[in-house]
Amino acid sequence: MRFFLTAFSVLYCLSLASGAAAQSSSDWVADSIERVFQRFDEVQEPAFTDDFILADVKLDPEYPRRFDEFSGDISGRFIGAVAMASRGEEDDARLQQLMEKILPCQREDGRFGNASLSFDAADIGPDQMALLWGNGRLLVGLLEYAQRFPEEKAVIEAAVKLGDFLLKVFDECATEEVMARVRGKAANGFICFTQFNEGLELLARATGNEHYRDSAKKMEALLEPRGVQHTHGYLTTLRGHMMIYESTGDPALLSAVEARFDDMEASGSILITGGLLEFFKEDYDRDEGCTEADFLRLCLQLWRATGKEQYLARAEQCLNNIFYANQFETGDFGHRFFNNQGYIPHPGAGRAWWCCTMHGLRALQDLHDYDITPVERDGKKGLYIALWQETACEDGDFRAKVERVILPEKPYMLAFQIEVIDAPQDTRVLSLRVPGWAKDLSATVSLDGRTVGNTISQQPSAEAASQLISRSISSLDLERVWQAGERVTVGIECALRFADRQGQVHLLDGLPENGAEERAVFFGPWLLGVDAHRNPMFHGEPYSKNILLLPKDQEELRKHVSMHSDLPGAVQAPEVTLSYIHDGFPDRCTATLQPVAAQNARPQTTVSYWHWMRRQ
CATH class of the missing domain: 1.50.10.20 (Glycosyltransferase)
Structure with missing residues (x-):
């Protein structure tokens, strides 16, 4: 079970103050990326060979592949994603090999794919939309490839030809006649045209030509x-x-x-x-x-x-x-x-390799590109730490790294450690986000294993705590002249919250002691579910009216929570063990609730998250 909010960053092994212990194998994002690359490299059904990837631009009748009429869809997505996440020389060589084969497939008018498709307004329908969709994804892929290999001018030239093709057919496509003809055509609908704005904006950035941006600006207004x-x-x-x-x-x-x-x-x-x-x-x-x-x-x-x-x-x-x-x-x-x-299993798992x-x-x-947020508090510069993933962050000469840790003395808490890497000789601020899903957040500064000052804490506003998606910002601001090597240990006691089907939030004391109410359970940011792999008897017929039995208060709840799962690879992910009464018999049973994301490491199965429940 591997499902933690962490940035794509280098892992560090730390000896932590305040009783915190470092963990390994906790970088979920890096692990998730690695699993995609393993899919590309090792899984053979289907194998990501050159012929397979390029089938939508080569259109070889001897190698038909699903959705190859969306010309450029797989090929463009593959080169773009791998270019942005390249692991190094081997990936780069593969990308360049693919690009050598892609460029000759471009048609004289700039498109990729079926050259016989007419783009007169009277002729445009689902087939043309499919080509436009794939070409839009390929335009993005070409330009993301060019960011990694800026010296390859032929790729920019191909992107310009493709962008010019779109400008030529823009007016024919952007008509009410065409919109009406493809309305209700799902993946072949008018969104196949409007999604071109992403590639056109990237092309404007790459070339400095505002004509591409001018056309891209029109797309949102055309979006139905x-x-x-x-x-x-x-x-x-x-x-x-x-x-x-x-x-x-x-x-x-x-x-x-x-x-x-x-x-x-x-x-x-x-x-x-x-x-x-x-x-x-x-x-x-x-x-x-x-x-x-x-x-x-x-x-x-x-x-x-x-x-x-x-x-x-x-x-x-x-x-x-x-x-x-x-x-x-x-x-x-x-x-x-x-x-x-x-969630339920389905015949023919929907693994969308296309x-x-x-x-x-x-x-x-x-x-990792979106988590570095400089802030200023009363004229003092600093860093905003969102506390939603591991990350490295900096603002000039003020640098820190954020990692997840375990607090052995408080196993029910979500914890982070922020280590100051470099700091200037003036007062700076570490502004810690206090999320609405927290019951309480505390912070302790230490240096060389010794506590510096007092532990301070803060709770989210009542408004934030009452909303499943908070709209109000709370922060705990730490102002000091920081030293390299100082560490801030942040402990977050996650709130157990219950959402109804209207999205309203209820707390533990709002559950009935008699009868039962249907709720979805959130522990901190995680939606918890009952996974049939972990709880094979829970979903035995009949189970739709199974009743989860919750502890009476927060103090009792702590005894049921662990932030360190006993499943392989699980670090800092919650498990909540509860009694329940099965719909088919009166005996009390036990179920372990986990984040619904736990299913991503196992074959598909039932993972229920809407349950009837009451306090006991």
Whole structure:
């Protein structure tokens, strides 16, 4: 079981003050990235050979591959994600080998794929949309490749030709006639056109040509209302619009994306797991790894642009729950299926090697780019530590690293250690985020094993604690002239919170002592579930009315919580052991609740997270 919020960073072995003990194998993001690369390198069904990757641009009738009509989709995603997450020489050599084969596949008019498809407005339909989608993903891939290999001018030239192709067909595609013709066509819908804004913005950055950005700006206005659209394409268009905002600072662009985000929240499209389904349809039964990757990245973009806690809280909820849960034991990302109580297995596991595996890798690589946040408090500079992942952060000559640790004397607490690496000779601030899911946060400064000053603590505001997604910011600010080698041990007692199906938050003392109420259980940032691998008898028929029995108060709860699972590889992830009454018989049984993301290391099974419960 490996599912912790950590940045893609080097692990350090530390001897910690205040009774903290360092742990190994705790870098979940690096581990998750490694699992994707193992999928590319070792899994043979299907194997990621050159022919397999390039089938959507070569269109060889002797090698038909699923979705090769989305020309550039797999090939573009693969070269882009691997270029951004390259492990070094071997990956670079593979990328260059692939690029040598991709470039000759470009058609005379700049497109990749079927050269016979007409882009006259009267002819444009689902087939043209498929080509545009794949070409959009390939344009992004070409430009991300060019960031790693800027000396390869032929790649930029190919990207320019592809961008020019889009500009030529832009007016023919952007008509009400075409929109109406492809409306309701799911993954072949109009989002295949609007998602081009991401690649066009990258092309504007690479070339300095504003014409590409001017066209990219038009896409969000062309994006139809949410409706029942394909969420991946919808979110990709919003990400592209945010990229234009990042380049221009135009507040109207940001406002447009925030309005659409507000609409997703108000409509109930965002699940209790922190992400979205594959389509904006309430009765749909599966998610999509690409969607969860896009939503995570969009939340991070909005957080960086606005500093609003709600976007960081959304990113945290998505990452810790639905995103990590979406990865399969093979390393693939894809489609998980749901019923009314949670995750369920499905015939033919939805390991989406045709898109999600690469898109998940690309999102993982983004994580460490969004966690360095300089702050200023009363004229004093410093660092904002979000306390949601391991990371290394710096602001000029003030540098620190953040790692997870275990507090042996308080095994029920989530703990971090912040080590100051370099510090100037003036007062600086370490501003520690106090998340809404915390019951209490405490911080102790030490040097060479000796405590410096008193332990200080803070709780989130009552408003933040009452919301599943907090919109108010609380922080604990540590101001001092720091020394290299000083360490701050941060202990967070996670709140046990219960959400109903309307998203309202309830605390432990709000559960009934008689009868039962249906709730989803959150421990800190984690949505907890009952996994059939760990609890094989819990889901024996009939189980829909099983009743979890909660302790009467927080003090008693601590006896049921461990932050150090006994499963292999599990460090700083909660387990809550509870009694329950099965729907089929009156005997008291025992179940262990774990984060729903625990399923990502095992074959698919039932993982329920909506349960009936009461206090005992």
